[in-house]
Amino acid sequence: MRGWSTGAMLVVAVLAAVVGAGGAMAVSRRGGTASSTRAARTADGKPDFSGIWQALNEANWDLQAHEARPGSVTQQGVYPYAYTKVPAAAVLALGAAAGVPGSVGVVEGDGEIPYKPETAAMRKENGEHWIDRDPELKCYLPGIPRAMYMPYPFQIVQSTNKVHMAFAFTSTARTVNLDEVEPPPDDTYMGHSVGRWEGDTLVVDVTGFNGKNWFDRAGNFHSDALHLVERFSPITPDVIRYEVTIEDPKTFTRPWRISMPLYRRMEPNAQLLEYRCIEFVEEFLYGNLRKQQLVKRWEGDTIIVDITRKVPPGDQLHDWYRR
């Protein structure tokens, strides 16, 4: 029953994500009054990355190539095969909005992630326990590189000595230090970023991770030995090539790379809005501790979510048949 019961927890997160994505779009009735004479270069002659950006891919679902799935949580259907699964109860009420889009993947080379045998087993297990384990669902800090390709916009504020990146997701940030700074006193979710320019490419060395992050919703993960080298290169004024070399000898047998374009949000009124999910996940995290349950309850170690979908007259799917 684990698949069903954990699957049921998903609905809260999915609803939050849907609401949040809508909010972040913020396309309003107004055209642009902003004086957006965007220079391709900054005052000190570097490529100008300032602005609002977003990845446009499926990497947050799974860095690797994958086919579309009928639900973010599934269970066995009529046939016993993996390719004939059906959506699990919790996401069923959301219909086609709860599925997972397919992707050709963002892992370079043969598309494989070079796990060690023991970490490969952990990766598989992670995938099977996604909603119990993925830090994204708890609104934890997303870490790098995941924050760069989550389905939320982020904003770069590029100065001379600092390149600051602000993320809509949980209103967090990272500062890429181009000047010499002391590292934080302890490891962190978002790591410690030190950057330099190599021609037109911003190269960022990221270390100091606490090892609690994942790369995606598929369960790809790393340890606290993670070391990233990110490369931001301009393709056009509105597209950045984002490449990351990922090294983690505790988890992988060799370094590997991902790459993807990041696109500028071109709406004249584009703006980073809040996605303050700490509030959104209170029911997910603490709902079972309420004095009176709202939508879920515990029976021993099993979580029960009651879903009632009332369809008002006129919206019933098969009215034509009943007539």
Add this chain to the structure above:
Amino acid sequence: MSRRTFQVIGVGAAVLAVVGLLKLAPVAGQAPADKSGTTPAAEGTTKAGPAGKTPWGDPDLQGIWTNDFETPLQRPSRYANKEFFTDEERAELDKQRAAIIGGDRRQSRGSEQDVGGAYNAAIFLSHKHMGKRTSLIVDPPDGRIPPVTPEVAKRRQELRDFQLALLQASDVCKNQRPGCDGGKYGPVSPRRSETPPSYLSTGAAGGGVINRSDNPEDRTLGERCMAAILPDFGGAAGFFPQIVQSPGAVSIFYDTGQGQGWQRIIPITNRPHLPPSVRQWWGDSRGRWEGNTLVVDVTNFTAKTDYQGSRENLHLVERWTRLDSNTLEYAVTMEDSTTWTKPWTIKQEFNRQSDKANRVYKEPRCHEGNYGMPALLAGARAEERAFAQGKGPNPATMCTAGCGGFAGGFADEGEEANPLAR
């Protein structure tokens, strides 16, 4: 300002609170002298250079900043006609506060007040030296927040009545502790099962704490790791805004509220504000340059925030001005005709911190380590089970952490014990 911090910090942040203080708060007399000499060891000891410009010609506000000195938000009544402290008064206040910080003001061991006072004034009192000003408020000239409107007074009274109803069967009222001011001891109130009369937010009177943990929503925004709000004047818990600029935007990361930090972007634009249907915890900022000053207009707040009684109608006009290489002036006018009878303004000076020392903490963050919230809720459920089985007292007669209003760590003795309030 420390007063505000007291009220936003929750039990949920307890462990972080202590760690944060140890790491962040300059202990009295130990303001760090940075090797590069950009951090003043004390007022006026470092020669400041002129305020600079960015390479693209905007005034340069960038860097890590903090308030090196303690200043009360409102002028204490005993300094009613004084805009500035004398040096002797500052020294005396430092002495009084140091005595509180160094003291152990525990109530009788094992009593509810003793447990509830685990976070006492020693933790939430600023360890910084007193500044020159007797209040952050510079307008009105009496240094006090203007009177609130009848609607806000009514909302506060309704919430206070609700707080008292939930306290009336506890020892706080039985023993007539300051937390029960305005109420009296009595039987368990049927109001214990009511929804609070207004959204339980944070901030000064009108926010506050209730003696109940039925839901996460019963607890303070601090305990929910959502305490950071605008405006933020810093406080005892450490306050380090980091500013990074580009030609079209000013970014501020607020390291504040012990792991409740957040990221703010101020677009430099003449675009109108977001539509009124879009409300945000930190509002909607629009910046423009007026000479050397960054002027920011902030609207579109949510009704879930509460700053001194002002909720969704809060309108801020912030003015950020670099006075010299070491000093950033922050002036804010608060306006909300549904809350105050007239606008009011504070002014504050921030001191530049060393970029190299990089003493701004984006982590640890309260939320990832919030063991306090499940513990509060699970503890309340355990008390209820014990009572149902005849193994414990009626939880409705008990007072758990933060009972009675949690007046900035002075709940056990009353606000009169705070040398910066009386």
